[in-house]
Amino acid sequence: xxxxxxxxxxxxxxxxxxxxxxxxxxxxxxxxxxxxxxxxxxxxxxxxxxxxxxxxxxxxxxxxxxxxxxxxxxxxxxxxxxxxxxxxxxxxxxxxxxxxxxxxxxxxxxxxxxxxxxxxxxxxxxxxxxxxxxxxxxxxxxxxxxxxxxxxxxxxxxxxxxxxxxxxxxxxxxxxxxxxxxxxxxxxxxxxxxxxxxxxxxxxxxxxxxxx
Ligand code: HEC
Ligand code: HEC
Ligand code: HEC
Ligand code: HEC
Numbered sequence: 059x060x061x062x063x064x065x066x067x068x069x070x071x072x073x074x075x076x077x078x079x080x081x082x083x084x085x086x087x088x089x090x091x092x093x094x095x096x097x098x099x100x101x102x103x104x105x106x107x108x109x110x111x112x113x114x115x116x117x118x119x120x121x122x123x124x125x126x127x128x129x130x131x132x133x134x135x136x137x138x139x140x141x142x143x144x145x146x147x148x149x150x151x152x153x154x155x156x157x158x159x160x161x162x163x164x165x166x167x168x169x170x171x172x173x174x175x176x177x178x179x180x181x182x183x184x185x186x187x188x189x190x191x192x193x194x195x196x197x198x199x200x201x202x203x204x205x206x207x208x209x210x211x212x213x214x215x216x217x218x219x220x221x222x223x224x225x226x227x228x229x230x231x232x233x234x235x236x237x238x239x240x241x242x243x244x245x246x247x248x249x250x251x252x253x254x255x256x257x258x259x260x261x262x263x264x265x266x267x268x269x270x
Contacts, residue, residue, distance in 0.1 A: 084246035084253055085176075093152040093162035102154045103140070103244070119143045120153035126180050129187040135229045138188050138237040141244070147177040188240075191233040192217060192226050208234075218266030223256045 081087055081099055088094045088102050105118035114136045122143045124133050134142065143149055147165030150158075168176035178185055192208070192215075208215050209222030215234045216222025224241060226234040241263060242253045250257050258264065 080248050081245045086244060086246065086253065091151075093150075093167070102151070105155065108156075115140060118154050120149050120158060122146050122149045126182050128182050128189060130189040132189065134182075134189055135227060135235060135237055137227050137239050141238040141242075142178070145176060145178050146180050147173065148180065186241075188237050189235055191229075191235050193233075218263070219256070224263070224266060225255065 082089060087099060089097050089099050091102075094102060101118060103119055104116045106116065109116040109118060117140060119140075120143065121139070124139060126134055126142070126146070128134060144151060144164055145168075147163075147168065149164055150160045150162050151164050151167055152159040152162040165171050165173070165177045165179075171177070173179040182188070207222075208217055208226070210216075211222070215226040215228075216224060217226060217240075218224035225239060227237045227239060229235050241255060243255050244253065246253050247255065252258075254263065256263055264270075
């Protein structure tokens, strides 16, 4: 019995959906980053207590102004905003935990400061559209898409593949929308590059939505 208990504990620990083992080996493994003196992985993004910088995900990073040029007229939703707090190049990476430390600027620490790749900048019209609602038609904002079934699991909606590999986010207006986290997971997935939810081998991720 004693060993069964231990075995169960081990199983619980290793089946946790956020595994530091996985994230530590990705570009979001900030444990050795020069701008992260505490050396914690989760802290630049989350805090267990007193999160007040944003209302979701116990957010611990200083918020970026929501001043983007986008495909959709409405403001960028909360979850994509989380990503853009670092990836728009406007806010210092080191500005977390309530400090506004601007000594480690964001853009200049991504791809050598060049806008593009990891530093998306504030003009999102040269990036894949986000923020649009995923509804029941096969035309979304004028783009004909291969509308896969929408899968519902534990109150969250997914699209793509045969079981829903990509995730939609519920926005304040109750629409389910495409965000950065539809294609990406901030915590990484073992064996999958670019922090994607699934490998894009032979563009299968793109073809989950686009019937080309
Ligand atoms: C680079 C930023 C970043 C880092 C580092 C990070 N997270 Fe997250 N995490 C996010 C974002 C953004 C969300 C909300 C996005 C979403 O809904 O998927 C999130 C959501 C979560 C959630 C709730 C939803 C889920 O996916 O289960 C948990 C729990 C979580 N993170 C735990 C952790 C832990 C533990 C660590 C450290 C080992 C960590 N995160 C590191 C950005 C990060
Ligand atoms: C605390 C700041 C921070 C936040 C918040 C953050 N990132 Fe990052 N991200 C980084 C840094 C730093 C890098 C490494 C950039 C580089 O090397 O040029 C990175 C790299 C990446 C990469 C490249 C991975 C690779 O293997 O090349 C992707 C994809 C990415 N982030 C997506 C996201 C998404 C999606 C979110 C939101 C869910 C997010 N990030 C939130 C700081 C952040
Ligand atoms: C429709 C799917 C999709 C959406 C939505 C999406 N991405 Fe990506 N992203 C990808 C794919 C696929 C790659 C890998 C690119 C490659 O293979 O060259 C990528 C690459 C990246 C990279 C790494 C760039 C590099 O070459 O170093 C970053 C950073 C990134 N995405 C951030 C974001 C952020 C932030 C958002 C939201 C504003 C976002 N992505 C939305 C599919 C997406
Ligand atoms: C979650 C579903 C989804 C995924 C995954 C996805 N797309 Fe899209 N894509 C869309 C929708 C919907 C639109 C139209 C949205 C809009 O115009 O606001 C679109 C728009 C586009 C456009 C047209 C932009 C324009 O000029 O109007 C291109 C090109 C594109 N996607 C390429 C890709 C590529 C390449 C990938 C894989 C890296 C990909 N998409 C993955 C749903 C998706």
